[in-house]
Amino acid sequence: MNNFIRPLAAAVALVCIAAPAAAEGVSYNIGLTSLYKFNGIDQDVRAPKNARPALQGGADYDFGNGLYVGNWNSTGKFGAQGQADLEIDLYGGYRGEFGQGWRYDIGAIRFVYPKDNSWNANEWYVRLGHGIFSAQYGHGFGNGNKTARLALSLAQPLSEKLTLEASVGFRNRHNMDSAKDAHLGLVYDLGSGLMASGRISGAETAKTGPAGKTRLVVGLVKTF
Template sequence: MKRAFTLLACCAACLSAPSIVLADTSYNLGVVSLYKSNGLDQDNPKGKQVRPALQGGVDTSFDNGFYLGNWNSTGRFGDAKLEIDLYGGHRGAITEQLSYDIGLISFIYPSSGGGWNGNEAYASLSWGPVTVKYARGVSGVIEKFGRLSLAYTQPLGEAWKLQAGLGMRNKTAGDFGDYSLGVTRDLGEGLSVGATFSGATRKEQLGGAGDNRLVLSLVKGF
């Protein structure tokens, strides 16, 4: 947790520099049929395939490339029923086509006794529709957990978007892969719907959490 606060403090120091820094803040609120992330069910893995979760957050981006954000989701996480993510970092362009994003995220689960909490550092490079990302736990329950991922996003006309992803974890994190394929539809006025098929390899060792699922979503951005 100390490292998370250190990064956020650095971001705040940069934002308090004498130069004028403009900020853009956006919000999002949505519901999903199941909270599934990186191929894994984040809710009770032995429950039903449809377990709706309410999700939402806020993001603030500054014109110097720094950003801060918060994202939350309901669910079942041991004794906790809420996940709170706090993150901050810096993104920018290396060339006209190549960009980067580096940062730190803190996962907090109130009422879990701290046993679920952890901090993760991440770095990514994007070239057009392709993004390569590496994330590694730096403290808490996910310390030394690493995941390398490849994501592809492609617009399909003016309203549709195709999204695909592959991921691989190191031995500390379980030594298995994950995959996803989905589409989203922009309905206008910040409203979108989506459907994503997702799962993980070595399902037998994951106790049902890596089973293939079709997750439906409805999100409003404003």
């Protein structure tokens, strides 16, 4: 169990040390998911299963003027041979609103896999939203990563505490494992910053085979 928790705890601790003490713009999150999927693809390189729990969490800092930076981490087995036992995401950007309720977010993210640098990657992204709808375009850069993906999403409140989520993504086929991905799910607010979720997620795959299989993913996230 220590091998499962220790890598994530170390990454979160680094962010907590770097963040300004007691700053109002700092928020933290920690969660547990039954399976780590990203864009419909199982991220853990071990034999695909319907459940392979991962501990996840990170920290965010909002400067209050639109600028933000953050860190998010996940346990698992990553890399070509599963050598890395931690994914570290470092990101930052600028967000705001304009016009009649339109919102935007422009930023970049760095994916880091200690013990296997071959999986390290960079991506810039642009998000645009209005009401319950949003769209995001992301494009990889550096390390030979030329991934491009467009995602269309919605988040429809069904009650004060329950929200329906849905999204569909389209990716370029150049050296890609999948061309389309989608998820549909429900998020329930348990109060005190605790959220429970259940999502059906999968992808149309060319190379990943069962890694893109449609699966039910459940999770809990606590923000504070």
